Amino acid sequence: MTFDIVSFIVLAVATTATALGVIAFKNAVHSALSLILTLLFLALFYLQLQAMFIAVVQILIYAGAIMVLFLFVVTMLAPDQNESDLKDAIPWQRIVGGLLGLVLVAALSYELFTGAQITGPKAAAGNSLTQAVTAYHGDTQAFGMALFHGFLFPFEVTSLLIIVAILGALVFGRRAN
């Protein structure tokens, strides 16, 4: 077995285990820490897929900024209040949810296993700027060139989205009189 396969399998097992931890831990703080590990392992997947910039952004923004916000709220809202203390209004939902999840993963895996082949010329989808990104293993300069030439409008719309989100958070966070 080559290094490629071994690293993929190790990463896949670690990612699945920590992702299961997110939904299995009783304490929300443990779930959040488990999610941070999942996001770090996904960043390693991105490095394996030669997307350097995305991997770094994943660590900085997701595992850093977003998860700090999560942990802040989790610790603010009574971290020791376990779900097991509350009474379960719909006791069968765990079993049904698990079964439906198994059906979903089976269906998705079947489709992907039989359907996921890339046919035709490999580079048919991209233009020269976005091909440069993959040629330089996703480095920041090529990524920036492609982003600001081909995707300028979505990028600007993103700033509008963030302003709306900030205003929304301000409205919700205001103390009601």
Added chain:
Amino acid sequence: MPLSAYLIMSALLFTIGVIGVLIRRNPLIIFMSIELMLNAVNLSFVALSHFLDSADGQMFVFLVLTVAAAEVVVGLALIVSIYRRRHNIDVDEMNIMRG
């Protein structure tokens, strides 16, 4: 590794997120499961970008990241304001659409 390995990994993560949304009652953990689903889709975007030799997928991941950040900000503010009002964050009890 073949493309389908990464896509099946992504499907697995997505399903774990779906199960989390279905079986947990703490809205914070439901939110984390939604993050898990977003990340599963991001993984398939990056994998397809690598195998198609085009960075369009990576651009999408970048935009999905900002959407996820905005979603987390608004969602957490919503949960905090619900908690302030009711001192209880069980989703099964949030069944009226007024304060």
